[in-house]
Amino acid sequence: MKKSRQARIRVAERDGAKRVYADLEGKDVSRVYILPRRVRMGPAGEVLMAGIGGVGTQREHRRKGLARRVFTRVMQEIGRDGYSCSGLFTGTAIVAHRLYRQFGYVDIAVQRNPRKLLNPKAVVLRGIAELAKGEEFADWSSLLAVNLKGCPPVFLRLERGTAKALRRSPRWVNLSLSSTPLTFGLLMWGRLPLTYAAAAGLLEWEGEPETWQRLARALARKRPGIWEG
Numbered sequence: 001m002k003k004s005r006q007a008r009i010r011v012a013e014r015d016g017a018k019r020v021y022a023d024l025e026g027k028d029v030s031r032v033y034i035l036p037r038r039v040r041m042g043p044a045g046e047v048l049m050a051g052i053g054g055v056g057t058q059r060e061h062r063r064k065g066l067a068r069r070v071f072t073r074v075m076q077e078i079g080r081d082g083y084s085c086s087g088l089f090t091g092t093a094i095v096a097h098r099l100y101r102q103f104g105y106v107d108i109a110v111q112r113n114p115r116k117l118l119n120p121k122a123v124v125l126r127g128i129a130e131l132a133k134g135e136e137f138a139d140w141s142s143l144l145a146v147n148l149k150g151c152p153p154v155f156l157r158l159e160r161g162t163a164k165a166l167r168r169s170p171r172w173v174n175l176s177l178s179s180t181p182l183t184f185g186l187l188m189w190g191r192l193p194l195t196y197a198a199a200a201g202l203l204e205w206e207g208e209p210e211t212w213q214r215l216a217r218a219l220a221r222k223r224p225g226i227w228e229g
Contacts, residue, residue: 007066009073019054020074022066030057030066032074033193039085050078052088054193055096056201067096071103120151120181121165127188128156129163134221136214137161142174144211149180175207175215187219194219 007022007029021031033054038046052074057067078086088105090097124146131137142158143166155166155173179187183202186192194216197203205212 047084050083050086124154147178175211
């Protein structure tokens with residue numbers, strides 16, 4: 001509890017968006033992003049909505065009240081900036097869902113995940129191959145494993161800007177990623193920031209930090225307005 005009391009709640013702003021975070025000895029240990037969104041209301045009207053994203057607390061700093069303190073400041077910033085409403089996407093079975101409800105959020109729609117991904121290898125290969133074309137992998141070689149929940153693992157070789165699926169599982173890989181098919185798809189489509197997915201536990205990884213950082217840069221290249229930190 002001592003560390004959580006020492007943390008200071010700060011706000012960083014960039015390109016109209018804000019990052020509200022708990023600063024502990026110069027490190028961001030818990031954060032929430034506020035992203036301005038215009039929502040259509042009827043045929044001609046629209047409102048300015050505060051989109052909530054990138055919610056996460058470092059694993060070793062959880063259960064110390066940091067997320068609640070950050071969200072309290074988020075509510076203040078939303079009111080101060082004159083937003084008409086606020087919205088977010090979340091799972092109903094996670095701890096954060098209860099926190100959102102306590103701050104006044106209500107469920108207005110439920111999205112069901114697809115029951116089965118018919119061709120996971122093709123989906124993974126298509127997404128990773130697109131990322132491999134970037135400058136981050138132009139001179140880089142790696143073995144990558146992608147584990148999607150409910151699907152067989154997919155192994156790929158990244159070689160100088162290309163990605164090729166392997167027929168057999170290798171003895172080792174440089175980087176292993178684990179998520180649901182939905183999370184993987186949102187990442188590849190540019191609908192979900194990598195920092196949020198990792199911080200919220202939607203995506204887990206292990207292996208070489210260098211390969212992970214290159215992947216992060218490749219994904220961030222497709223996300224204007226979302227910054228690392």
